Amino acid sequence: MMNYLHGLLLFSVLALVVVNIVPVHAQECKLCIAKEFYRQGDAIVISGKVDAVLEKTPIIIQIFYGTNIVNIAQVEVSQDGSYTHTVIADGIYWKSDGKYTVKATYGVSGNVYETSFDFQTSGTANTTTQIFEVKAGDSGTFDVPYTIRGGVVKDIIVDPQILGFIVTIQSDNDGSLTLDLGRKWIDAKTTTGDDDSFIIYIDGSEVQYQESADADSRVLTIQFLEGDSDIEIIGTQVIPEFGPIAVIVLVLAITLTVIISTKKTSLLRFS
Structure with missing residues (x-):
């Protein structure tokens, strides 16, 4: 009799479990x-x-x-x-x-x-964050941290003639480039010393950009299209083209020129 009751109880428990499980699996x-x-x-x-x-x-x-x-x-x-x-x-x-x-x-x-x-x-999946070492003539080199989505940074050069940088990219997709630019390397200032806007060109066409800034650097984010190549970043000041050695040579050259000119003038007076 006891075995029968145990069996009946076990059957009842299993039946309840089955009843509770079936609706879950049956739910579409x-x-x-x-x-x-x-x-x-x-x-x-x-x-x-x-x-x-x-x-x-x-x-x-x-x-x-x-x-x-x-x-x-x-x-x-x-x-x-x-x-x-x-x-x-x-x-x-x-x-x-x-x-x-x-x-x-x-x-x-x-x-x-x-x-x-x-x-x-796929552009986001191909996001790269690195540091690019930029040559600065006799001033040596400096680092520019960057993140690019949808392409590869091929080169960054200083161009004193435009008071800026030229960034060459290989853009495999539409994407964006974020550059952390140290103020001691490049900046854009008004005549009163306040921050001014950079001028950005991509393959000759001016484009807009997003920016965040602090006391040490300005972080620019530039959107580009597939096939874009050269990005010009134009400020109002850029790291000097000439380093200390070149400046000394330049000063000596100017001094020598002045001395020669003075001697020629003296000879003309006595001739």
Whole structure:
């Protein structure tokens, strides 16, 4: 009798466990995506199941970045109410990193299901942060920390004629370049000593930029397009072209010229 009661109790417990588990597994996803994060070029698999099938009625699936529609499609719904749609995350509308929203609308009543995923462009995946050693003539070299997305920094040179730097890049995609410019190397000042704006050219065309600054440096962020090459950063002062040795040589040359000129003048007076 005791064994029978133990068996009955065990059966009752198992029955309760089964009853509690089945609804969880039986619950259908209205709108699901295979992953929470995608990179440019990935296949985004969207699937789900509607409550009631409407004959010859597709489900409308839209992908948004903010308020902008990135992708829209009419997807056939199977007889069991399920649907599947695959989107390749690439093209002219997949240009920004961040959260993308997926919305599925079905039926005249407008049942809307919603989910989201995070997306990263190939340009962001190819972000590089390094320090570039810039040659400054007889003054030696100095470092320029930088971060570039969508390209590679090939060279940075000082150009005293424009009171600035020329940065040469290889831009494989649209991207951005952030440069940490020490004020002792380059700066832009007004006549009253206040910070002035730099003038930035990319391949001859003036462009805007973003900036943050402190007492020691000015950090510029410049957006560029695929194929851009030369970035000119023009200020009002740049590290001198001539270092101490060259300055001494220049002073001696000027002094010698003055002496020679003085001697010639003296000879002309006595001739």
